Amino acid sequence: MMCQGPCLAVPKKKGQDAKLLLSDLGLLDKRLLVASDSDRVFWPLVRDVSEDERLVLEDRLGSFQLVYREFKPSKKRPKSILEELGGTLSPEQLALLPHSFDAVGDIAVLEIPDELLDQRFLVGEAVLRVHKNIRVVLAKAGKVDGVNRVRRFTHLAGEKRTTTLHRENDCVFRVDLASVYFSPRLVTEHARVARQIRPGEIVVDLFAGVGPFSIQIAKVVDARVYSIDINEVAVEFLKQNIHLNKVDDRVFPFSGDARQIVKDKLYSSADRVIMNLPGGAESFIDVACHAMKAEGGIIHYYQFASEPDIFDEAIDTLIRGVEANSRKIVKILHRRKVRPSAPREWQIVVDAQIR
Ligand SMILES: C[S@@+](CC[C@H](N)C(=O)[O-])C[C@H]1O[C@@H](n2cnc3c(N)ncnc32)[C@H](O)[C@@H]1O
Structure with a gap:
């Protein structure tokens, strides 16, 4: 043409x-x-x-x-959406274009600034033309929200779907972004925790989602992982992902409230508890203590935190919560910023040895 x-x-x-x-x-x-x-x-x-x-x-x-x-149109792909939209948007609009996006499988998730809302479909089409691995472009249309920690999206370009297959650290995850939580920004954290597990350990993943911690652990080491989530759709994906990654004999899914499942089925069972619910883990410290074996183990505790005393509040909260449950923190093994979650705010993790 x-x-x-x-x-x-x-x-x-x-x-x-x-x-x-x-x-x-x-x-x-x-x-x-x-x-x-x-x-x-x-x-x-x-x-x-x-x-x-x-x-x-x-x-x-x-x-x-x-x-x-x-x-004749060039067959070369433009190198960036800036180049692609150079002739269409004004210099002021070009300066506002997103510099990056989250890629979940073949879905690009963009944050469109308010000033570019009228141009959002153009931007979506440009992302499709520039990135050959992307088939769907979505824009964030709200915050991660509710008990299930799910976000709303607007479809900008490409195929009309929110499900995809995402590859992470030698594992594959089927996800539906419209109905489950998943963030590709946790890739390093999932792998960091998985590397620490010793053969034979029993791990309770209290807020497992579609299984990125649980499945990566089971993929690298012969451990037993009990994976809980309150979102039934997430647990359906978790089950599919367990199967896809061939870890059916190591990862055991539970659908329901972590508090109830630990009380009914997993009391005093774990060498290690993963608490990746950064907006609410504080109210489950007692549940983590109940899931832990009598002799103790390790808790990976996640929280949102702001500068300057970024780890102090989380460590204080964890110490108080653990002591209120007749346990003790023997040692803070590690602390780190996992990812920025808002301007001047971070998701952080504290690893603690509990007795
Ligand atoms: C931040 S997401 C983390 C998911 C997963 N660990 C990951 O790294 O992608 C938190 C998950 O906790 C689940 N959740 C929230 N409250 C829960 C509860 N009381 N019991 C079990 N799961 C819960 C949500 O459905 C969500 O899937």
Whole structure:
């Protein structure tokens, strides 16, 4: 398919100078292929040239013509959405484009600033054209919310679905972003915890979601993992993921409230408890203590925290919660920022040895 548009015609000997100058001025349309005849090259432009730009071109190139003609589209993918939208959005709008996005499988999840809401579908299409592995583009349409920690999304471009297959640290996870929690930003944390587990350990993953901690642990070591989630849809995906990753003999899913499941089925069973519910783990410290074997073990405790005393409050909360349950923290083994969660706020983790 040919595209009709404005272009700059220059004698062949000035072709490269013209290309560099048009690039500098942000006028060169890199989505179209340059054309030529016997003595001129025709550089496609993203728009008509302004009077000021015409003066610069005259000063630097001398003779040229501004004409209209047809161009073949370039088969090369644009390198960035900035390049792709260079001819469509204003410089102010270009400055607001998101610099990155979360990729969950073949779904791109973008944060669109309010000022670009009217252009959001254009941005979505641009992401599809630039990133060949992306088939669906969604925009965040709210905060992670509710007991199930799920977010709403708006569909921007590509196939109309929210399910995908995500690969992480040699495991695969089927997820439906519209009905379960999943964040690709926890990839390092999932692997960090999985590396610590010793063969034969019993792990209780209190808030397992679709299983990224549980399954990665079972994939790297011969441990037994009890994985609980209150979101029934997440547990259905967890079951599929256990099967997909061939860890059916090591990961045991439970659907329901962690408090009730520990009370009924997992009391005093664990060498290690994972508490990845950063907005609410504080009210489950007693549950973690009840899940822990009498001789103790390790808790991975997650919380949101702000600068400057980023770990103090979480450690205090954990010590008080553990002592209120007739246990003791023998040692804080590790603390780290996991990921930024809001401006000047972090999701953090504290690993503690409990007796
Ligand atoms: C932040 S997500 C973490 C999921 C998973 N661990 C991960 O790393 O992707 C927290 C999960 O806790 C679950 N949840 C919330 N309250 C719960 C409760 N009382 N008992 C069990 N699961 C709960 C939510 O459904 C959600 O899947």
